[in-house]
Amino acid sequence: MPDPNTKPKATSTLQMMKKLIHKCAIEWIYLIVFFLGAGSATVLAADSADSASGQDRKDTSAPEVRLAPVIVTAPRVISEAARVPAAVSTVQGEEIHRGRPAAKLNDALVRVPGVFVQNEENYAQDLRVSIRGFGARAAFGIRGIQIQVDGLPYTLPDGQSAFDSIDPNIIQQLEVMRGPASALYGNASGGVIGIVTEDGSLSPRLDARTVIGEYGFSESLLKGGGQFERVNTFAALSHVKIDGFRDHSQAESSRFYGKLRYDLDDVSDITLILNGMHTPVAHDPGGLTREQAQSDPAQAGGLNLDYDTREVLDDGRIGLVYRRELLADQHLEIAAFGGRRDLENAIPFTFIELEREILGGRIQYDLNGTILGLDHRAVFGVDLQHQADDRVNYNNVGGEAGDELLLDQDESVTAMGLYLQEEIEPVSDLSLLLGGRYDKVRFEIDDRFPADGDDSGSRTFDQFTGRWGVMLALRPDLRTYATVAQSFETPTTTEVVNRPEGGGGINPDVEPQTAINYEIGMKSQFDSGSNLEVAFFLIRLDDELIAFRDVTDRVFYRNAGESHRTGVEIGFNRRFARSWQWHLAYTYLDAEFDTFLKDGRNLGGNQVPGLPEHLVFSELRYTHATGFYAAGSVLYVDDVFVDDENTSKNDAYTVVDARIGFEKKFRKWLVEPFGGVRNIGDEEYNNNVRINANGGRYFEPAPGTNWFTGIRIGYR
Numbered sequence: 001m002p003d004p005n006t007k008p009k010a011t012s013t014l015q016m017m018k019k020l021i022h023k024c025a026i027e028w029i030y031l032i033v034f035f036l037g038a039g040s041a042t043v044l045a046a047d048s049a050d051s052a053s054g055q056d057r058k059d060t061s062a063p064e065v066r067l068a069p070v071i072v073t074a075p076r077v078i079s080e081a082a083r084v085p086a087a088v089s090t091v092q093g094e095e096i097h098r099g100r101p102a103a104k105l106n107d108a109l110v111r112v113p114g115v116f117v118q119n120e121e122n123y124a125q126d127l128r129v130s131i132r133g134f135g136a137r138a139a140f141g142i143r144g145i146q147i148q149v150d151g152l153p154y155t156l157p158d159g160q161s162a163f164d165s166i167d168p169n170i171i172q173q174l175e176v177m178r179g180p181a182s183a184l185y186g187n188a189s190g191g192v193i194g195i196v197t198e199d200g201s202l203s204p205r206l207d208a209r210t211v212i213g214e215y216g217f218s219e220s221l222l223k224g225g226g227q228f229e230r231v232n233t234f235a236a237l238s239h240v241k242i243d244g245f246r247d248h249s250q251a252e253s254s255r256f257y258g259k260l261r262y263d264l265d266d267v268s269d270i271t272l273i274l275n276g277m278h279t280p281v282a283h284d285p286g287g288l289t290r291e292q293a294q295s296d297p298a299q300a301g302g303l304n305l306d307y308d309t310r311e312v313l314d315d316g317r318i319g320l321v322y323r324r325e326l327l328a329d330q331h332l333e334i335a336a337f338g339g340r341r342d343l344e345n346a347i348p349f350t351f352i353e354l355e356r357e358i359l360g361g362r363i364q365y366d367l368n369g370t371i372l373g374l375d376h377r378a379v380f381g382v383d384l385q386h387q388a389d390d391r392v393n394y395n396n397v398g399g400e401a402g403d404e405l406l407l408d409q410d411e412s413v414t415a416m417g418l419y420l421q422e423e424i425e426p427v428s429d430l431s432l433l434l435g436g437r438y439d440k441v442r443f444e445i446d447d448r449f450p451a452d453g454d455d456s457g458s459r460t461f462d463q464f465t466g467r468w469g470v471m472l473a474l475r476p477d478l479r480t481y482a483t484v485a486q487s488f489e490t491p492t493t494t495e496v497v498n499r500p501e502g503g504g505g506i507n508p509d510v511e512p513q514t515a516i517n518y519e520i521g522m523k524s525q526f527d528s529g530s531n532l533e534v535a536f537f538l539i540r541l542d543d544e545l546i547a548f549r550d551v552t553d554r555v556f557y558r559n560a561g562e563s564h565r566t567g568v569e570i571g572f573n574r575r576f577a578r579s580w581q582w583h584l585a586y587t588y589l590d591a592e593f594d595t596f597l598k599d600g601r602n603l604g605g606n607q608v609p610g611l612p613e614h615l616v617f618s619e620l621r622y623t624h625a626t627g628f629y630a631a632g633s634v635l636y637v638d639d640v641f642v643d644d645e646n647t648s649k650n651d652a653y654t655v656v657d658a659r660i661g662f663e664k665k666f667r668k669w670l671v672e673p674f675g676g677v678r679n680i681g682d683e684e685y686n687n688n689v690r691i692n693a694n695g696g697r698y699f700e701p702a703p704g705t706n707w708f709t710g711i712r713i714g715y716r
Helices: 013-023 027-053 093-097 290-295 304-305 491-496
Strands: 087-092 115-118 129-130 146-149 171-178 193-197 205-212 215-229 231-242 251-265 268-283 311-326 331-349 350-371 374-395 401-427 430-447 457-475 478-488 512-524 531-542 544-548 553-557 562-576 580-595 614-623 626-637 655-663 664-666 669-678 685-688 699-701 708-715
Touching: 087 093, 087 531, 093 171, 115 685, 215 350, 290 699, 350 401
Parallel strands: 146 193
Antiparallel strands: 087 171, 115 129, 171 193, 205 215, 205 708, 215 231, 231 251, 251 268, 268 311, 311 331, 331 350, 350 374, 374 401, 401 430, 430 457, 457 478, 478 512, 512 531, 531 562, 544 553, 562 580, 580 614, 614 626, 626 655, 655 669, 664 669, 669 708, 685 699
């Protein structure tokens, strides 16, 4: 076995693929994928040759398919994804929830190159999502990535994000903008995930859906809406319950999402958005050592049982969005939002009570026009957000708050951002983009527990970030681009108040992380209904934020010196033979410390923990005109270092899933039974790692082979 501290040498593409294939446990699946890809490439080559020779041959078994342009909003203006000079991927609602349990967004996000998802089984800590490595440090929830839902931010001003209150079954389109985007969104924008939920249909509809599976899993959903003259309504209510594969991993949650849009006139509308979640219980089974995970992967950590680690959560949000077309190709958007989150969180030795209130707004103006005879598009906006946390910590006595007060303080974060972006076309088929943003983020602590001294204080971070890009259309169906973009990321309130030496106040030893992304890429769409996207990038980071844990399993943060990430992302979709579709997402990521002084040692040359070098997702799907469908997918995750010193790894794994379903319409009714099997090969693996965990408790095992089945009934 190679020395884990040995720095990997550069290899050719062929060598990397050989290494990847040899690491996989189910090699024959990759051979099928290889031959399928070769066949697809042959068909595409033949199509191109026919076109060049002027032949007009018709293939009655596979008619020409032209895909409609994919429209995205993640770049802060409505744009065609193919015309954005950045890596932008989309996943449609049908791909997210058709024939799936869809309790979380992991099944959707694994389809996007450059995105790594963990923690599917732990409902107490939400999904851990990283985009090009941003977000990998998160001990729970999402860090360093902007989350937008229907134009409203689900990322707090301190950089924490969560979308556990959004049911994947109501998503119409998921958009992922990969790489730093602080020039658009400010703090914690190493990538952007944009969610567009369903609207009410032109004719009223109602859908009911229920799914059951192993380990006590059950999910129920009721959604519906419609267009009634000038009013469009949509609402969804869902409930999820699971006993869990591991001990002490039970969870239960209910979610509501509602939209009401009123068309004021032909050029303006206003939308009211309501979102709520109630989680009466979500247990945390904790991390295990390698020996524990191998001997009994279903067990919970000892500390987690002793202290009954769990969370109880209530979350509510309200938003109002006003849109108006001022003149031809000029638009104004004004948004206001607020929310409240009440959390009780039992962790080893500590019981946390948190009451959080958020308030914010946005004004954005964009226009399309001409300047000096050249087509251009400009966007200007202002973002404001305020977050107020009332945090009280007690000692944990068997999962309940004890009599000893450990911390009592008010924490607030106020963020303001101004952004401007200009896109211009100096010549046909060439566009230039230049954007910038100024942000100011202020943290304030009011210590209400003077027994250990007054730790009140404040820190202010301000930053200017820029974005530059160029896109060239080599052909109508082939575009190439280059971009340079910056990002910055402050510590979150949780990270800035967790001090290794104890006490309250602000940790003075953590600083914001900054990064700059250099990228070139191409986007191509074929008449056959296929598309290809490729991106090469280099990211340089200063003061990268790294997590570590003490003996109590509490998480703290430190800054590394300098680090870099180089990578390749490939996304490919191929439609063929009328009913077949193949999807491939491949990511190569080399994340390495350049300089990192830790406990007197320089860890320069080590790999950044928590990030796989190779990541592959492939899915083959069949859909028949009768309504029958079936799909099989393969996910390969390379081995991952779990500590800064690179002394221990989480082993690589390959997971194979399959699902099947049948959709039948009876006049106004629709019936869709479906079912599937996960982890068909019964792979033993860990689907989450706790970076730099104390005592070697890095690993959270995943379940073996398990099944699910469900039915959807709709009325139109």
